[in-house]
Amino acid sequence: MSDLRLAEVVAALSLGVDLGFGQPMEHVLRECLIALRLADRVGLPDEDRLSVYYTALLVNVGCHSDAHEQAKWFSDDIAFKSGKYEHELGSLSNAQATLRLFGAGQSMLHRFRLGLEFAVSGRRDFGEMINSHARLARMLAEQLGLPDVVQEAVGASYEQWDGKGWPGRLSGRDVPIAARLTQLAEFTEVAHRVGGVAGAVRLARARAGRQFDPTLADLVGEDVFDGLDGLRTWDAVIDAEPALGMRMSQAEFDRALLAIADFVDLKSPYMLGHARAVAELAVGAAQRLALPVADVSLLRRAALVHGWGRLGVSNSIWDKPGPLGLGELERVQLYPHLTERMLRQSAVLAPIGAVAAQCHERLDGSGYPRQLPGAAISLPGRIIAAAQAYRTKIEERPHRPALRPAEAAAFLRAEATSGRLDVGAVDAVLESAGHRVPRTVTGPARLTRREIDVLRLLARGLPTRQIATRLAISPKTARNHVEHIYAKIDATNRATASLFAMRNGLLDD
Template sequence: MTVRNPCRELRLAELVAALSLGVDLGFDQPMEHVLRQCVISLRLADRLQLGEDERSTLYYTALMVNVACHSDAHEQAKWFGDDIAMKAGKYRHDGRSLRGLAAGLRTIGAGHPPWDRLRIGLEFALGGFREVDAMIERHAALARGLAAELGLDDATQRAVAASYERWDGRGWPAGLRGDQIPLAARISQFAEYIEVAQRVGGPEAATALARERAGRQFDPHLAATLTGDPDGLLAGLDTARSWDVVLEAEPALRRRLRGDAVDEALATVADFVDLKSPYTLGHSRAVADLAADAARLAGMADDEVTDLRRAGLVHDLGRLGVSNAIWDKPGPLGAGEWERIRLHPYFTERILCQSPALAPLGAVAVQHHERLDGSGYPRGLRGGAISPQARFLAVADTYRTLREPRPHREALTADAVAVRLSRDAREGRLDADAVEATLTAAGHRATARHSRPAGLSAREIEVLRLVAQGLSSRQIADRLVLSPKTVRNHTEHIYAKTGAVNRVAASLFAVQHGLLPVD
């Protein structure tokens, strides 16, 4: 499978909506939570008879609520254990109430032994409250910055930055009160909480929440609008496909990205996602560039290289769905933690598959942890089931990951990484052509061709290893997702190049030239 030009044109709304699905995961909410709150926001806009400009501002503000809350997940995990569980708690209590304060305090040091929890609690009492306030202020500033980088207008930027303000003036970052808060910010925040209440407890719970917080957190006029017609505002949310509804509701002046603008927007989102951990800053952009350079050296067509680079930019969106208590853990991971990590490429695919333009990128990105011998994840694909582009992405991601520090180890030297990748290629986990091209693109001296004796291609070496194991053409075809005829052709080429006349001779050639995997 090779992706061809999935992003000749990308609607900005598709990109922002896809990013919102990652935000859902980061708040432990079902995917399309943000999309559903956008639907509620637009229904409120209809009741309030907002003009097209106001509606456009509201549309993007609603999609970008909480978009920056992952940016200091490292610090959140330090104080509260599971940063995702902590953020999910915002919907259970008013954050400015005593009950909300008590609920937050109970999570301090979660996941740590009792004495560590006591130490973390004391540290939090000394400076943690101020740090949490500063976090929310940073979220607002970063969200505004992202809106600006995506080319959204000043009104939208101001509204996005005011998403944590409260009607009573006790919000963040500026303590705005009442009508000082942009209307789009008031509506989108109200819709955010109402969506959760409605989903969990139905219209009755949503109206009860609106009444309870009217005049404190919520604009009382918005609360009255909902309580006066809850069925009209909330009807059909459980049955409508929110993605389609939101994309169809995009403002009349639709923003379309083409050419370099697509790459710039994807790179902006990639940099933003990489903020989730101090260990991954700039990782996605570096992987994308290295994979593209390597594929170009290997002779991949220009349009395929472009699409590979774009897949590299979005390959780690699914990291938003895994807690930093796991990503930033300095010690060994437990079985359950590893299972969560193994899901993050799948999350990336699910985030991107909603968009016709982005789905083909997701089909490549989901394979960046697959390995040719079937030892990878999330699906344990083998051989030909892994696309050519994904093979280059896998090598580039491995190279960059090993060259970067992680909480459990220091960064490896370039030479050590080269040795590791060469071994993985020799043992059949990574594509040998992709490894050779990646090391060259990364500045290593080109490896000698004697690593692939007799002029064997990387695919022929894969077939030779299975022939040596005594597998039939049919079995090899099933393993590598090829036709039996193609396998027979490869086998004939192997015999011709190596001078072997049967399986035993071919197997001996493989042993003598170090082509078989070793333990």
């Protein structure tokens, strides 16, 4: 049986959904455990528990799809969504809280104009936004190959017991029990985290018969939350997957990552198709560099997931038409770390996340999030960095138009010349993108002509400054070349580099 488990992929994605709702990571995972405990008290058979399990993990996965519109109306889509748990849905207090966020932080004139626009078309759009969340989540469940019963429950995840949910077609026992359990678990998890068992019980009883199934609400008690805070939540959720759990082949795993990549890219209209395009460029570059098949596969998957962490950054930043402030830049530069954080608890996903997190690192240490030096950046990481940089330049952004391919290629070549991007990775990415590239790789381990010149002088014992003088380059460029050489030939000092040069006949010009 395959070790690739769909549960791990969906659970990792849920950590980003948590951040998109302004909740601490593992909110959805704890919600899943609560829903399963309630399912046990109802006595659901294993096939129904499977539906509860995946519905809980996917319940809010479509809510970032209109983050662009949410930020337009409410300035900060994450702040807007975080208020979901503070007031009863459809209540007067909820409506008042929503109105207070309308155009928050903007001038009174802007808020007035926004109000007029909302009155004309926004109210209708706002209602359709909520309806579309569950519809999109159901689409993803279908693309992930989940059973029809899961798709139906995910599609009904915003329906309410009293029929006043969204889209408002179901009520009472017509709402799939997995959806009823998930909604109860979602809200009581937050109430328990904020107000303990008493707070969770109070919420369940107060909304019983309206939002929640009253019979299920009566089951909420201390035993439902017993020991929850002491668990290793990730392990508990993965271990709790019902026996009928979903295993994937390698091809199914790739399809799942591609489907999720497209969903994540819905967060901003400026990012549509970004992940799959970066993956195509990176794979083409890796094949041109003759990387092993396993490394090509790793690189494809890393490129598909590299943007998952963007879910944790507000669209008030991603879609801002002007320059970003210092705090906003810090949030942007955090997203590769968030991607790695989402993936690192899974033994299967962690290596993919480690490469994905290098998508903005630079060889001179000026990248982010960790300012890694060149020797610490893997070859797949160098390729994904070049592919991501090229693709970003030819895509429109809110603060600039898209660059022409030739302009993007010139930018990448300048980055390589300055020692920020790997020369070989840049050439391979540009060739993958259809540009004509001179053949600069002439030696073993993909060493360029210039790198061979540097290696020859390095092996003869010349310090970096003298190498720079001899080759008429700057000392910084010489240092970058040395770092690149060490990384390519897996050397750590001059002696091992010299041995490589001798064995490969590189000492003579």
